[in-house]
Amino acid sequence: MTTSSSALDDDGARDAADGTSEPADGNRESTDPAAAAPAGRDRTMRGAALLATLIALPITLLVAMLAFSKLSPDTPAAAPTPSATTARVQSTTPVEMAAPALAARPATVCRALLSQLPASIRDLAQRPVTAGPEQNAAYGDPALTVACGGTEPAFPSTDEVWTVNRVCWHLAEQADAAVLSTVDRETLITVRVPRSYEQPLQWLPTISSTIVASVPSGGAIPSGCQR
Numbered sequence: 127m128t129t130s131s132s133a134l135d136d137d138g139a140r141d142a143a144d145g146t147s148e149p150a151d152g153n154r155e156s157t158d159p160a161a162a163a164p165a166g167r168d169r170t171m172r173g174a175a176l177l178a179t180l181i182a183l184p185i186t187l188l189v190a191m192l193a194f195s196k197l198s199p200d201t202p203a204a205a206p207t208p209s210a211t212t213a214r215v216q217s218t219t220p221v222e223m224a225a226p227a228l229a230a231r232p233a234t235v236c237r238a239l240l241s242q243l244p245a246s247i248r249d250l251a252q253r254p255v256t257a258g259p260e261q262n263a264a265y266g267d268p269a270l271t272v273a274c275g276g277t278e279p280a281f282p283s284t285d286e287v288w289t290v291n292r293v294c295w296h297l298a299e300q301a302d303a304a305v306l307s308t309v310d311r312e313t314l315i316t317v318r319v320p321r322s323y324e325q326p327l328q329w330l331p332t333i334s335s336t337i338v339a340s341v342p343s344g345g346a347i348p349s350g351c352q353r
Contacts (some may be wrong), residue, residue, distance in 0.1 A: 225258025
């Protein structure tokens, strides 16, 4: 009987002629590194493509947004809102005011008042006057005026008086202005507020505070005056 040139070993492997063992089924697993290379390269290429996509997508979106902003019409800027502390545009022409002669005491009181009046009342800047700058002041255009001294106005005792910052005022309405007169000071202070300004009492707080600091109380104070 003829014997084969190779025999099975104990594990079922056949000895090859060169002395190496061979699987019984005759298929030997390849140990060549180049055989696994295509799969590795494929994974690397897919990863690189994914990374490139992730980088390119935000850039594409940014370019699209910039292009859209260039094509969209410009939005007009909002008009600035006037500020309560910004002076209005107004005339600098001296305001015509009378300057009656004052006795020594009222003249002294009026000089003290005028020296302490502010440069502006709300958004109305002070303007020059034609006469008596030591007893008259004017603000804004049309002019809100402050006059110190003069004859006390007569009004019914039933008229309402208004207290603003510890100063009591009588309000008389005229065709073109509201005229406010102090009723609790030794020297009369008269404020004339043009109709165009509306709500005349809103212009009094600063003036009242200056009056409290410079014009003493006095005279027959009405019962409705609450200070």
